[in-house]
Amino acid sequence: MFESAEIGHAVDKATYDAEVPALREALLQAQYRLRSEARFPVLILINGIEGAGKGETIKLLSEWMDPRLIRVESFDTPSDEELAHPAAWRYWRRLPPKGTTGIFFGNWYSKMLQDRVNKRIKGADLALQTLKAQRLERMLCDEGVLIFKFWFHLSKAQMKARLDSLKNDPLHSWRISPLDWQQSKTYDRFVRYAETILRRSSRDFAPWYIIEGADERYRSLAVGRILLRGLQAALDATEQPPAPAQPHTAPLVADIERLSLLDSLDLTQKLDKDSYQHQLIEEQARLSRLLRDRRLRKRGVLALFEGHDAAGKGSAIRRITGALDPRLYRTIQIAAPTEEERAQPWLWRFWRNVPERGKFTIFDRSWYGRVLVERVEGFCSPADWLRAYSEINDFEEHLTDAGIVLVKFWLSIDKQTQLKRFKEREDTPFKRFKITEEDWRNRERWDDYASAVADMVDRTSTEIAPWTLVEANDKRFARVKVLRTLNEALEAAIAEK
Amino acid sequence: MFESAEIGHAVDKATYDAEVPALREALLQAQYRLRSEARFPVLILINGIEGAGKGETIKLLSEWMDPRLIRVESFDTPSDEELAHPAAWRYWRRLPPKGTTGIFFGNWYSKMLQDRVNKRIKGADLALQTLKAQRLERMLCDEGVLIFKFWFHLSKAQMKARLDSLKNDPLHSWRISPLDWQQSKTYDRFVRYAETILRRSSRDFAPWYIIEGADERYRSLAVGRILLRGLQAALDATEQPPAPAQPHTAPLVADIERLSLLDSLDLTQKLDKDSYQHQLIEEQARLSRLLRDRRLRKRGVLALFEGHDAAGKGSAIRRITGALDPRLYRTIQIAAPTEEERAQPWLWRFWRNVPERGKFTIFDRSWYGRVLVERVEGFCSPADWLRAYSEINDFEEHLTDAGIVLVKFWLSIDKQTQLKRFKEREDTPFKRFKITEEDWRNRERWDDYASAVADMVDRTSTEIAPWTLVEANDKRFARVKVLRTLNEALEAAIAEK
Numbered sequence: 001m002f003e004s005a006e007i008g009h010a011v012d013k014a015t016y017d018a019e020v021p022a023l024r025e026a027l028l029q030a031q032y033r034l035r036s037e038a039r040f041p042v043l044i045l046i047n048g049i050e051g052a053g054k055g056e057t058i059k060l061l062s063e064w065m066d067p068r069l070i071r072v073e074s075f076d077t078p079s080d081e082e083l084a085h086p087a088a089w090r091y092w093r094r095l096p097p098k099g100t101t102g103i104f105f106g107n108w109y110s111k112m113l114q115d116r117v118n119k120r121i122k123g124a125d126l127a128l129q130t131l132k133a134q135r136l137e138r139m140l141c142d143e144g145v146l147i148f149k150f151w152f153h154l155s156k157a158q159m160k161a162r163l164d165s166l167k168n169d170p171l172h173s174w175r176i177s178p179l180d181w182q183q184s185k186t187y188d189r190f191v192r193y194a195e196t197i198l199r200r201s202s203r204d205f206a207p208w209y210i211i212e213g214a215d216e217r218y219r220s221l222a223v224g225r226i227l228l229r230g231l232q233a234a235l236d237a238t239e240q241p242p243a244p245a246q247p248h249t250a251p252l253v254a255d256i257e258r259l260s261l262l263d264s265l266d267l268t269q270k271l272d273k274d275s276y277q278h279q280l281i282e283e284q285a286r287l288s289r290l291l292r293d294r295r296l297r298k299r300g301v302l303a304l305f306e307g308h309d310a311a312g313k314g315s316a317i318r319r320i321t322g323a324l325d326p327r328l329y330r331t332i333q334i335a336a337p338t339e340e341e342r343a344q345p346w347l348w349r350f351w352r353n354v355p356e357r358g359k360f361t362i363f364d365r366s367w368y369g370r371v372l373v374e375r376v377e378g379f380c381s382p383a384d385w386l387r388a389y390s391e392i393n394d395f396e397e398h399l400t401d402a403g404i405v406l407v408k409f410w411l412s413i414d415k416q417t418q419l420k421r422f423k424e425r426e427d428t429p430f431k432r433f434k435i436t437e438e439d440w441r442n443r444e445r446w447d448d449y450a451s452a453v454a455d456m457v458d459r460t461s462t463e464i465a466p467w468t469l470v471e472a473n474d475k476r477f478a479r480v481k482v483l484r485t486l487n488e489a490l491e492a493a494i495a496e497k
Numbered sequence: 498m499f500e501s502a503e504i505g506h507a508v509d510k511a512t513y514d515a516e517v518p519a520l521r522e523a524l525l526q527a528q529y530r531l532r533s534e535a536r537f538p539v540l541i542l543i544n545g546i547e548g549a550g551k552g553e554t555i556k557l558l559s560e561w562m563d564p565r566l567i568r569v570e571s572f573d574t575p576s577d578e579e580l581a582h583p584a585a586w587r588y589w590r591r592l593p594p595k596g597t598t599g600i601f602f603g604n605w606y607s608k609m610l611q612d613r614v615n616k617r618i619k620g621a622d623l624a625l626q627t628l629k630a631q632r633l634e635r636m637l638c639d640e641g642v643l644i645f646k647f648w649f650h651l652s653k654a655q656m657k658a659r660l661d662s663l664k665n666d667p668l669h670s671w672r673i674s675p676l677d678w679q680q681s682k683t684y685d686r687f688v689r690y691a692e693t694i695l696r697r698s699s700r701d702f703a704p705w706y707i708i709e710g711a712d713e714r715y716r717s718l719a720v721g722r723i724l725l726r727g728l729q730a731a732l733d734a735t736e737q738p739p740a741p742a743q744p745h746t747a748p749l750v751a752d753i754e755r756l757s758l759l760d761s762l763d764l765t766q767k768l769d770k771d772s773y774q775h776q777l778i779e780e781q782a783r784l785s786r787l788l789r790d791r792r793l794r795k796r797g798v799l800a801l802f803e804g805h806d807a808a809g810k811g812s813a814i815r816r817i818t819g820a821l822d823p824r825l826y827r828t829i830q831i832a833a834p835t836e837e838e839r840a841q842p843w844l845w846r847f848w849r850n851v852p853e854r855g856k857f858t859i860f861d862r863s864w865y866g867r868v869l870v871e872r873v874e875g876f877c878s879p880a881d882w883l884r885a886y887s888e889i890n891d892f893e894e895h896l897t898d899a900g901i902v903l904v905k906f907w908l909s910i911d912k913q914t915q916l917k918r919f920k921e922r923e924d925t926p927f928k929r930f931k932i933t934e935e936d937w938r939n940r941e942r943w944d945d946y947a948s949a950v951a952d953m954v955d956r957t958s959t960e961i962a963p964w965t966l967v968e969a970n971d972k973r974f975a976r977v978k979v980l981r982t983l984n985e986a987l988e989a990a991i992a993e994k
Contacts, residue, residue, distance in 0.1 A: 025926065028930065029930070032930045055822055055823065055824075058823045059818075059819070059822075059823055062815075062818055062823055063815060063819060066811075067814070067815065067818055067828050068811075068828050068829075068830035068861055069830070071827065072823040072824060072827075074824035079576070079577050079578045080576050080577045080578070081576045081577070081578050103823070105823070105824060314563075314565075317564070318559075318560060318564065321556075321559055321564055322556070322560060324556075325552055325556075326552065326555045326556055326559055326569040326600070326602070327552075327569060327571035327602060330568065330569075331564050331565050332565075333565035333566070338835075338836050338837050339835050339836035339837065340835050340836065340837050364565055429522065433525070433526070433529045
């Protein structure tokens with residue numbers, strides 16, 4: 001794989017000097033067009049052999065282009081806030097917004113490579129992590145992010161020569177850390193695992209570019225040209241990203257006898273007032289006790305609520321929070337994304353609100369809006385919501401991998417009950433703010449929502465993050481079921497170890 | 498001061514039950530009006546004696562009002578990211594945006610009070626910190642933040658009774674931490690210092706409300722009513738905040754002989770090419786060496802650039818970054834604030850970009866836009882930019898208190914030089930993006946900008962954060978002066994200890 005990058009590519013000074021001015025100008029123009037159109041961001045991953053010119057190339061790009069529109073992020077030791085979140089959180093929080101360029105120097109590839117070289121992980125882990133990186137990149141790319149992955153290469157002999165010359169240069173010798181020298185000794189392992197990673201993760205939507213790093217002029221021109229062509233092509237493309245050649249247009253479920261998942265719920269289930277009072281207090285006390293369990297301190301808890309309008313999400317959430325110290329939980333109400341959120345991949349606004357270790361976050365509506373309201377109302381394309389199922393499953397795997405206890409509720413009522421509650425709301429001054437024109441409009445799409453919910457549950461109720469369907473015609477029954485389910489999930493999590 | 502809060506206020510159940518429904522409804526209405534108008538946020542500070550019902554009141558408010566529009570923030574142990582920033586950063590990052598309510602449970606007052614009770618700080622420090630808190634609140638208030646400060650009080654006897662009853666209640670005994678018990682022993686000290694703090698920090702724009710905490714119904718009604726009246730009054734006020742009764746309208750400087758500060762610069766200073774090359778490389782090497790000095794690792798570095806259009810800010814910045822590993826610095830280009838930034842006090846977008854310990858941040862334009870372009874173009878009112886001088890000085894004191902080395906540059910050119918550079922830019926395809934209609938418009942206001950710059954320097958060049966005026970007609974001279982000044986500031990900082 002690295003053969004072409006060990007043949008001694010070089011560019012003479014005259015050729016270099018002749019090409020650079022036009023290249024710089026074109027790069028700058030492209031960068032300004034990128035900013036003014038602000039349709040997508042650029043993400044550049046920098047990896048490779050020590051001494052192969054990674055840092056120098058970034059410096060050069062900062063000189064050639066406008067450094068104020070480029071943000072270089074290096075990921076060394078994670079902060080304690082980063083350690084308290086799922087591993088990918090530190091990358092998500094630094095993603096470049098649309099119109100700008102982010103350079104990730106030290107990224108998921110450097111992490112997995114270092115871990116493998118230093119025997120902290122095994123081959124199977126490396127394979128799994130490479131796969132996960134690929135899925136992340138696929139998602140970013142589908143969201144319009146233009147990804148460049150550069151691998152700077154040197155043959156073993158070239159590297160030794162390069163490190164020696166740096167060592168003797170008083171101005172640059174500080175660049176060589178002990179770790180780098182150590183890598184020089186483990187060059188073979190490093191290159192072997194790198195090859196595996198590159199082979200597995202070079203895909204049409206985010207290919208690796210291997211750059212021979214020995215000759216500075218060659219290296220600089222190569223990177224500059226690749227960036228320019230990639231940028232220009234993306235800017236000229238009318239749409240980001242191209243639709244798949246064969247989009248799936250068949251319905252997700254063969255909807256033969258019109259019996260939907262939601263129809264199968266027994267909505268007549270009830271609780272009388274006395275049993276309710278008794279069970280509610282019992283479950284609240286249990287929740288308060290469980291959340292203070294020391295064994296949960298290393299984990300986060302995330303409960304999300306979706307449901308029909310007027311199904312009682314808000315009042316169920318209040319029965320949870322009513323039991324708790326307000327410092328222990330956060331409630332996130334999902335509304336329209338802000339400008340900063342719209343400049344990022346759609347999952348970004350959920351990533352930024354993921355609970356840290358030891359904390360409890362309640363989402364009132366959630367990322368499932370993508371496959372519910374956005375699908376039904378046509379706010380995103382079918383291609384977008386179709387891919388969202390797997391994006392959501394990946395996202396939730398990140399959460400559960402980090403030990404987060406994830407509990408998902410769909411609160412279901414029937415059409416008559418909704419009508420009754422809408423009217424009640426309109427008649428009670430106290431509740432009038434809760435009912436809007438939009439609620440009435442959504443109601444007309446009842447069946448479309450039912451299909452969307454069925455597909456959602458079929459495709460995202462997984463063993464790591466199952467859905468709980470809550471029969472909510474009777475509010476008392478629903479509240480107790482929510483609390484009890486949450487408590488059982490916490491108990492199961494505590495019992496895990 | 499606490500006399501009225503020890504007389505045994507109580508509300509009977511009938512009165513309470515009669516008032517609460519209307520109070521709840523009105524609070525909810527106000528909360529929804531707050532959100533829909535989104536003109537200002539509400540900040541509630543909760544302090545007081547242990548056991549006086551702080552937590553219970555927050556819980557109650559979350560039940561009475563819509564908890565999704567309230568965010569409760571507790572500030573216990575700072576994270577390492579928070580410790581790596583100026584002390585106030587952790588409060589700034591959690592300020593509620595316009596239209597929402599933030600409850601700060603454990604805030605600057607709890608910090609200073611605990612520190613004083615536990616003898617970590619002396620009386621003079623307490624006085625100073627109370628003063629600083631007041632300045633912060635004054636600024637927030639001027640930015641439209643509606644602040645409520647609640648002190649929940651109990652007499653010594655009431656507290657002992659309360660803690661005993663909690664101890665015997667198996668459901669609530671967990672609430673009493675060892676620290677709280679310890680506070681029970683130090684009640685006298687606690688109350689004495691609290692009195693000092695409250696007396697000094699109760700101001701018209703952010704008064705303390707002292708609530709007797711013994712009777713739950715009294716406490717709840719009192720807080721609910723205060724909140725409601727305050728909220729309604731603020732919502733009904735046509736303007737936030739009221740203008741001072743006696744605004745200053747005299748010019749800031751008696752502008753008698755029209756000689757401005759900028760006119761006094763010797764813009765003929767030059768460097769020939771050879772001296773420039775030599776000195777540039779020398780200063781760059783020095784900078785690279787200084788920034789790697791271990792003694793700077795506990796400090797941040799912040800360099801900001803203001804200057805005439807086309808004065809060469811960008812190219813001066815590139816001479817700094819050219820010497821550095823791109824992982825060591827960040828460049829922030831200040832443009833129009835985003836939606837999330839507009840929902841916060843004006844300094845918020847600068848606070849979020851303050852460098853952490855060991856990092857170097859370069860601001861290309863800065864918070865001084867407030868007293869330059871915003872003043873000259875009328876983007877904010879005279880009252881706003883007049884108060885900005887002291888707000889900026891306070892902000893910079895926060896930075897330097899945290900050990901940040903702050904270096905401020907104004908790059909100055911004369912009118913003819915600017916004209917020459919504007920035309921050059923228009924003639925060079927490579928540089929055309931740099932010149933806009935706006936630049937030509939700004940040029941017409943040359944004298945207004947000159948006055949604004951003179952006022953800015955007069956009012957914000959302080960011993961902790963002096964301005965450096967850079968004669969920039971000759972770019973070579975300017976770049977070397979910038980680098981040298983920065984280096985000297987770093988050397989001085991290193992020498993400090």
